[in-house]
Amino acid sequence: MTRKLGGGSLVIATHNAGKLKEIAALLEPYGMKCLSAGSLGLPEPAETGTTFVENALIKARAAAQASGLAALADDSGLSVETLGGRPGVYTADWAERQWFEGDPGRDWYMAMGKVEGMLQQLGPDADRSAAFHCVLAIAWPDGEQVVYEGRCTGSLTWPPRGDMGFGYDPVFVPEGREHTFAEIDPSEKHAISHRADAFAKLVADQFGV
Template structure:
């Protein structure tokens, strides 16, 4: 089995246009002396997320950014999987936040709308369990097409109404196991220590950021 490819210095592209994700990833890599620039800062287009798994979508985004920028790129694909909904919204988590113009919804991404859609779907299922987990796939890609991918998960349950404004996405309705607060109510450094993104990042650190 070949060794993982390393990134020990220099600059990488954070292949995301989601400001919350970019901030979280920047904070995670800061300790390793690696400079970051986001895909949005470089005006890189957002590729269509056509994969059928989190890792497939992360690889697609990382490769597109790496090849466009000529630099290693780190991409995240993550989402909320609700047990009672068969794992939905899953890889379509961001799409659940998009407005359906045909239904009279305002266009654009609105996670308050997405959280409400999840809650409404659960209320239609008698005695539905509220267990769920977040999944994060991280891919580090190089301009030559090489990829290293890692996946992390965190388990918990959904609350309603949403609580807290410190996170992003579905954070205000997700209460991780062993904690009495949602991801929207805890400080970023606490979330970094236990989140799905942190779990995936620790695997990436061991494989690609440590000599």
């Protein structure tokens, strides 16, 4: 039987304020008070896993052990079937860091271009099937843990289209749709995304909803 969170405080293993806000809004109806690892001054562990599950658990365990509270972490990315699942856990790394006015950012156009370049090398008939993955991991200080996996399948297009998304959204067309994630309203995207799928499984298991 899966261990339940109940109410109370939950550490979100992130230093990203936007991600904290998004997750906190999803969990607020279930009585969870969310705190970020960043606000608690917790260090970011090295993501040395080779799968989304491994990396999500690394982050959740580190936050739980450092804070003494239950912790939630996510790891997500894009996999392209004909590229052997790449970029996979290296989804963000393919967008090399650039410096703009002193602030580090990621060059997502470069990342999308890397994927497209590999597909073009395979020829015009290359399989463009792809999927976004999201793993949510909950860990408790005593070592207990549980994971929930979400997935959104689709295909890749080129050139990039739309300006409402981020990351690889401008080249990803979800299955059954004609527009990329970056061309549809964010609320519509969130309803069908890989993260929505994972959260639905978490909420059903943890809160019986």
